[in-house]
Amino acid sequence: MQAATSRPTFDVKPNQHPMPEAERAKAFESLGFGTLFSDHMAVIRWNVDKGWHSAEITARAPFQIDPASSVLHYAQEIFEGMKAYRTADGRAVLFRPEENARRFAASAERMAMPEIPEEIFLEAVERLVRIDSKWIPDGDGSLYLRPFMFASEVFLGVRPSRDYIFCVIASPVGPYFKGGAKAVSIWVSEHYSRAAPGGTGAAKCGGNYASSLVAQAEAAARGCDQVVFLDAAEHRWVEELGGMNVFFVMEDGSLVTPPLSGTILPGITRASLIALARDQGLTVHERPYSFEDWKADAQSGRLKEAFACGTAAVVAGIGAVKFTGGEFRIGGGETGPVTNKLREDLVSVQRGRSNDPHGWVKAIDGV
Structure with a gap:
């Protein structure tokens, strides 16, 4: 399922009310998993006629979706899990991100959703990490990245949606299991x-x-x-x-x-x-x-x-x-x-x- 695709240009809109540094540092003292989120998100929309469009980096905020949005009824939704790490020499790095992009495309194909091109997926992820790099914890922590896509067409018929929203959010995390590396x-x-x-x-x-x-x-x-x-x-x-x-x-x-x-x-x-x-x-x-x-x-x-x-x-x-x-x-x-x-x-x-x-x-x- 694919419309003609051109690479959209990202509109960057920095969050005007980011979390204060002291508050973020305090939150980093007791990181759990998936409960704290960074200041921004990446969003791109897809339409059967326009393809991928309206790409932006913007303040993290709730979506407004119609009660008849097809994702709420037929569960056309996919996601990925990946991490950004802070290395000892201060670099921000990703681990095999192209594999996440390829698996995301394979999931989209199976769920009758549009496949986001690898270069657009990677640009969205990298732009989000770049603007929220201060959210990457030092030490054993990492910045968990959640790219996801869902059907947003307002329609109750049983068929693939004609509209989708792709988004990437980020969450600084500690160990997944309580107790760290124990069995x-x-x-x-x-x-x-x-x-x-x-x-x-x-x-x-x-x-x-x-x-x-x-x-x-x-x-x-x-x-x-x-x-x-x-x-x-x-x-x-x-x-x-x-x-x-x-x-x-x-x-x-x-x-x-x-x-x-x-x-x-x-x-x-x-x-x-x-x-x-x-x-x-x-x-x-x-x-x-x-x-x-x-x-x-x-x-x-x-x-x-x-x-x-x-x-x-x-x-x-x-x-x-x-x-x-x-x-x-x-x-x-x-x-x-x-x-x-x-x-x-x-x-x-x-x-x-x-x-x-x-x-x-x-x-x-x-x-």
Whole structure:
């Protein structure tokens, strides 16, 4: 779904009432995740006749949308998650932003939405980081970036919208999980499925996350940090967590992770960890792995570690797994050495502390 596209020129309208420096510094003392937001947002509109137009950087503010806007009724919406980091030498950098742009386009195609060209996506992100660079925390914090797009046509017919709004907002964040890098606990969902073949599992759309919330609430009620889903057909094969991909570290040092078969999200962190693991000489198998094998391998000691990964959480060791009828622990319930090494290697590249042999880090000019 695409109209003729020209690259729109951004109209920059600085926020006339930015958060005072002292107030922002105070807020940075206790950063959570996704509760504090920067002064500006990037907005671009799309229309079936005009294509991409009306690009602007403006003060962050609520949208005014009609009650009949089609996103409210048919959930045509997609989003991305990415981060800006402050390096030790003071640069503001992004990590593999072009991959976010490509995945956003793939999600748009699956949801019958217009594909925003990569160069427009990247310009919107970079302009927002540039104007709100003071919102990038030092130390272990980062500026979480949320590009998203939704259908805005006022229309109740069941068809793709003819109008869309693309927006990027920014939120300074600390660790995703309370307690930092400690191992997390997982609940195995046996009654709910995240995605099925032919569905939207590989798209980053809000509906996937909405359908996972009841299972996540089930996990929380059982004292777990996250939920893991099994496949929809057999309820046998491990797929992914509510918002993260999963890896298993075997006794021979090899890694196993579920394959990209169309029902799980092709994580950028996942792909980066596979590359870093192979750089270390580790073997990575992208193959199905059953819950029965997970349980048996943990109990026999054949499975040494397990971890989840994603932009928000980065890498989190899995220490305990609960399911109907019991639970088991992995590696004594602590984050293992392979997990720690991969996490450190990834974070070192992201924050400019080590070489970047793959050319993943993109510095933002003028920041």
